[in-house]
Amino acid sequence: MKSLNRRNFIKSTALSSAALSSAALSSGVISLAQAPTFASSVNQEVAGKVGIIGLDTSHSVAFTKVLNDTNAEADVAGCTVVAAYPHGSKDIESSVSRIPKYTEEIQELGVKIVDSIDALLDEVDFVLLETNDGRRHLEQALPVFEAGKPVFIDKPISASLSDAVALFNAAEKYDVPMFSSSSLRYMRSAQEVVNGSIGKVLGATAYSPAHLEPTHPDLYWYGVHGVEALFTVMGTGCQSVTRQHSEGTDVVVGSWNEGRIGTFRGMRSGELGYGGIAFGKTGIAPLGPYDGYRPLLVEIVKFFKTGQPPVSAEETLEIFAFMTAADVSKQRGGQSVTLEEVMTEAREKAEL
DSSP states (O other): OOOOOHHHHHHHTHHHHHHHSOOOOTTSOOOOSSOOOOOOOOOTTOOEEEEEEOOSSHHHHHHHHHHTOTTOOGGGOSEEEEEEEOOOOSSOHHHHTTHHHHHHHHHTTTOEEOSSHHHHHTTOSEEEEOOSOGGGHHHHHHHHHHTTOOEEEOSSSOSSHHHHHHHHHHHHHTTOOEEEOOGGGGOHHHHHHHTTTTSSEEEEEEEEEOOOOTTSOTTTTTTHHHHHHHHHHHOSOEEEEEEEEOSSEEEEEEEEGGGOEEEEEEESSSSOOOEEEEEESSOEEEEOOOOOSHHHHHHHHHHHHHOOOSSOHHHHHHHHHHHHHHHHHHHTTSOOEEHHHHHHHHHHHHTO
16 A cells, blocks of 8 residues: 655645634634534444554553453453554654564564554454554554544654644544544543533643653654543633743643633652643633543543544644743743734644
8 A cells, every 4th residue: 555645645635724723713712613523434333453553652552451361341342452563663762662672572462463553454343542652643643544444542642733633634534533632531530520520611720741752743643642632621712821931840721711721730850740730610620630541541442433533623723822822922932822823823734
């Protein structure tokens, strides 16, 4: 199978990008004209073979252990990892150096190692794109879309907001189901808030480690975990952000519609952890503890079987617009930056 290269794909989907990434609503809230919807002929009872792209992250082995457990419970059963393509990042040493170890470990779980993405696609029904380096995700996802295979893309979805836009454009062009999420979205405490335990959410604070990787925007590499938890309970509708930065800490304050305020605290010193607090009309609820990978895998298996993404394109793009605007705010000395500003620039780049 001959894959489209990145430049030719973006040229071929300029009109699709314009349609998918419509102007913001008059209120200033970021909006897509409509989040992509995907046709699906996947039967919920049909088991499927899963392939992994990228063995440069511990997620690849951890996910496989859950999915390939012969005693797996029904909510994660039926999707077995059968093949993996090892190569992820080319130059992030902390990722590249892990590949030999994780390749050996995943082979011990009965997974076949293949020498190309095309070879992987010949073996599987579904794909976990686990490459740690978000810069490679668009390049590696394009042949998956061309092959029509539903795909989960692990965090960060990309290393730029324009690539995130291009990924959703590609999924829409090929009518292939796709979603991306941090496992923190599926903390039980966060889902209880989503399901109304404290009524309408008026504000929230979330925190997580926020280690930096020079090849990625500051919060994309690790801060995305806490930002995703924040958006899980706040939902979409963030209009602008301000950021305060120090060597050990980032604090990003987002202004949502209806006067709601959401705050992310990214930590690089002291005791690190994941959590937060949500403030609702009828109560206040802690966010945490972190419940591990299994709740996310339940959603991934359901997604593979139904073809229905559990997280909308709109929300994922807004999460990454929030983090991109936070970088711009840092560059401007903490000034407020609208999400529409960074989304407009990203749409234009995605159409080049």
